[in-house]
Amino acid sequence: MTAAAVYLAATGTALPGDPVDNTALGRLLGVSEEWIDIFVGTRTRHFGWDPVTGEVRGSLADLCAEAGAQAVDASGLDPADMEFLVLATATPDLLLPTTASEVADRLGLGHLPVFQLQSGCSGAIQALDLGRTLIRGGRRAGLILGGDVTHRFLSPRRDTARLPTEELVNHVLFGDGAGAAVLTDEPEGERVAVRAVLNSWTGQGRPPGQVLDWYGTTDRHSERRMLAEDYKAIEEHVPSISVEILWELLGGLGWGLDDIGYLLPPQLSRRMTARILERLPATSAREISCVSETGNTGNALPFLQLDRLLPAFSTGERALALCVESSRWIRAGFALEKV
Known part of the structure; x- marks a missing residue:
């Protein structure tokens, strides 16, 4: 489990739109703020889709590209210094082409290996694990990303009053977002x-x-x-x-x-x-x-x-x-x- 160190130089994050608080979401779902607090304790979340109309306003690629650009910029390195890209998600925009390749294109990253990992929240650590292996195998720097979006799985247009509790909880539990980190073979940035x-x-x-x-x-x-x-x-x-x-x-x-x-x-x-x-x-x-x-x-x-x-x-x-x-x-x- 332990070996020569790899370094995390910088991070970046992206959350879509304004936060949706429990008052607004409870009104939409027909539940009280107290009910949300009792079951999950979350105060706000962000959606890349309109909770009222269901209109999708931001994709996973949008969020990951924003987070990735932040991380590369904060690292002090150039996009040309990135020698790989790894993206972890359970909710890709499409099966093909991969969201990872779309993000690489938006960031101007070409002629490098691009990986997409299908996983839940542990995928971010799997991306870190793979990125660390690539660095220790000779790559100098690379970008790892993770993110998920909910518009295919949560719908405000369903009759939520008829949903069982275990299904209704998901509507207040999850949100959309993405994050990124630059890995390097030498102490850079945040060191x-x-x-x-x-x-x-x-x-x-x-x-x-x-x-x-x-x-x-x-x-x-x-x-x-x-x-x-x-x-x-x-x-x-x-x-x-x-x-x-x-x-x-x-x-x-x-x-x-x-x-x-x-x-x-x-x-x-x-x-x-x-x-x-x-x-x-x-x-x-x-x-x-x-x-x-x-x-x-x-x-x-x-x-x-x-x-x-x-x-x-x-x-x-x-x-x-x-x-x-x-x-x-x-x-x-x-x-x-x-x-």
Whole structure:
């Protein structure tokens, strides 16, 4: 799990439009602000589509290109210095061409390998893992991105009053967003060393905790749910898996709890993050969370957390990030140190 350091030089993020608060969303869905707070604890989220009309105003490529441009610009490097691009998402704009290739085109990046990873929130860490491998294999710098959008899976035009609670929760839980980071082989920009990355699928023989479906020409009128969550399984397993991730990262590095200055916990929802923190061992590390303001943005979440971490990160400080993807129970995380 540990090896020669790769460096995180800069980050960038993109959230579409104005934040949609619980008053506005509750009025649209016919639920109270108190109901939203009880179930998820999220205060605002952003949508790349109009919650009233359903009109799509921003694509995943739009958001990722914006975040990627920010990251490259903040790194102090030129776009020509990027030697690879990796994009992680569960919700690509199209199956082909990939959103990754569209983003590369918009950023003026050519003649370089472009990868697209299909994954839930752990995809951001998978992108980091692949990017780190490419750097250690001889690339000098590259761009990793993660993001998700919801317009295919959440519709304000449905009769939400008839939706079961577990389906209605999704309308207040998720939001749209994207994030990016520039990786380098030498300390550049923010000079943050990636000390470890954990990326481990552990779902063998276990039913999924999340399903994201899609329709084709033969089943486009199907009534099956496009987005389904087993919230009881998530509440049961995610906190304990988070504890496992923390100890595995610390053990592999030889770090102790007191060595961690910042903790980036999983971001399913504010309520779920609180449950996870209750299960984790006591630590003086400062929590870096964003889900209360952004909603669950899937693959954008770790980048949004990093964007909040970096301004406060000082030389010699260390941070630990934890991520659990419930689709088939993927354990993921990473460790950082400011050098």
